[in-house]
Amino acid sequence: MAKIxxxxxALLSPLxxxxxxxxxxxxxxxxxxxxxxxxxxxxxxLSISVRKERFSYDLIDKSGEFCVNLTPESLVRAVDYCGVxxxxxxxxxxxxxxTKTESFELSCPSIAECPITLECKVNRKIxxxxxxxxxxxxxxxxxxxxxxxxxxxxxxxxxxxLSYSHGDYFSLxxxxxxxxxxxxxxxxxxxxx
Amino acid sequence: MAKIxxxxxALLSPLxxxxxxxxxxxxxxxxxxxxxxxxxxxxxxLSISVRKERFSYDLIDKSGEFCVNLTPESLVRAVDYCGVxxxxxxxxxxxxxxTKTESFELSCPSIAECPITLECKVNRKIxxxxxxxxxxxxxxxxxxxxxxxxxxxxxxxxxxxLSYSHGDYFSLxxxxxxxxxxxxxxxxxxxxx
Numbered sequence: 169m170a171k172i173x174x175x176x177x178a179l180l181s182p183l184x185x186x187x188x189x190x191x192x193x194x195x196x197x198x199x200x201x202x203x204x205x206x207x208x209x210x211x212x213x214l215s216i217s218v219r220k221e222r223f224s225y226d227l228i229d230k231s232g233e234f235c236v237n238l239t240p241e242s243l244v245r246a247v248d249y250c251g252v253x254x255x256x257x258x259x260x261x262x263x264x265x266x267t268k269t270e271s272f273e274l275s276c277p278s279i280a281e282c283p284i285t286l287e288c289k290v291n292r293k294i295x296x297x298x299x300x301x302x303x304x305x306x307x308x309x310x311x312x313x314x315x316x317x318x319x320x321x322x323x324x325x326x327x328x329x330l331s332y333s334h335g336d337y338f339s340l341x342x343x344x345x346x347x348x349x350x351x352x353x354x355x356x357x358x359x360x361x
Numbered sequence: 362m363a364k365i366x367x368x369x370x371a372l373l374s375p376l377x378x379x380x381x382x383x384x385x386x387x388x389x390x391x392x393x394x395x396x397x398x399x400x401x402x403x404x405x406x407l408s409i410s411v412r413k414e415r416f417s418y419d420l421i422d423k424s425g426e427f428c429v430n431l432t433p434e435s436l437v438r439a440v441d442y443c444g445v446x447x448x449x450x451x452x453x454x455x456x457x458x459x460t461k462t463e464s465f466e467l468s469c470p471s472i473a474e475c476p477i478t479l480e481c482k483v484n485r486k487i488x489x490x491x492x493x494x495x496x497x498x499x500x501x502x503x504x505x506x507x508x509x510x511x512x513x514x515x516x517x518x519x520x521x522x523l524s525y526s527h528g529d530y531f532s533l534x535x536x537x538x539x540x541x542x543x544x545x546x547x548x549x550x551x552x553x554x
Binding site: 217272286322329343 | 370396408441445465491498524528529
């Protein structure tokens with residue numbers, strides 16, 4: 169296909185759009201972050217990038233803690249709202265009926281309605297430009313017990329997570345493959361002709 | 362919902378699964394990366410995290426360049442294959458019929474079959490553990506001209522990008538919202554009763 173050249177832009181896609189909860193129990197907040205990604209497997213680490221002007225920036229910078237709450241499509245309105253409104257003048261938990269619950273390892277709240285919570289401790293901060301990047305260790309995971317089968321396997325597909333792509337939110341569609349399928353030996357075809 | 366506690370793990374989801382092309386024209390390679398994310402809007406920057414053992418690690422480390430090629434669901438087999446096979450012993454471009462094309466700004470190839478290419482120059486490298494993170498400036502974007510409408514808007518939804526979630530590949534499903542929809546004033550309802 170023929171491509172035209174544009175100047176550089178933040179066009180990576182599709183992305184997660186997670187609800188990040190933070191604060192110390194007295195002042196807390198929740199906001200939406202799409203500028204996030206896994207940055208290391210062992211130890212497990214992720215990054216979130218946050219504008220200095222954000223109300224949550226100082227909460228995270230001071231406490232060194234935050235929770236990344238994965239977002240099901242049923243919460244799409246909250247995901248959008250928490251990315252647009254500021255915690256300076258809005259109690260977004262209350263407005264969006266998001267239930268604060270205690271984290272396992274941190275003093276900041278996690279969100280009950282989100283099926284997976286990644287509890288994160290800031291490892292370092294890197295100033296980049298419009299955004300500073302917080303690189304964090306994932307110190308614990310909270311997983312909805314209804315997503316775990318009898319073998320202890322996480323059935324994450326049942327969580328119906330949403331995805332963010334170029335300004336739009338999408339549900340995940342059909343499964344089109346699984347890791348390693350391209351090189352796996354096919355099982356003997358037992359289908360009758 | 363009741364959550365059980367697990368130890369920390371790289372459970373962010375859903376993620377992009379991009380084809381990263383790299384090399385200097387003599388030796389080049391393509392490999393799949395899900396540990397990627399936007400880390401800054403201005404200047405536009407992204408990160409990819411790569412194991413030191415990877416064949417592409419040295420190619421990127423030496424050249425300071427790579428292309429992030431966004432992946433449509435039609436390439437799911439190549440996406441999987443390029444994440445499993447090594448460029449040390451396989452010409453993955455050839456095996457997967459991926460066409461190398463010249464980048465606009467870099468000496469490494471981009472992939473013709475991918476609708477968007479983000480051309481990246483390494484800004485810094487951070488050692489984290491199993492993976493090193495390359496933070497890079499997105500210096501140019503190549504965009505399939507068929508995705509651009511007459512107003513110059515990118516119709517990325519037409520690219521049918523794939524998503525990676527907990528070991529499975531998914532197509533994007535239906536659109537469930539767009540940025541700002543939760544606070545936008547509704548247009549007057551002109552629907553007839």
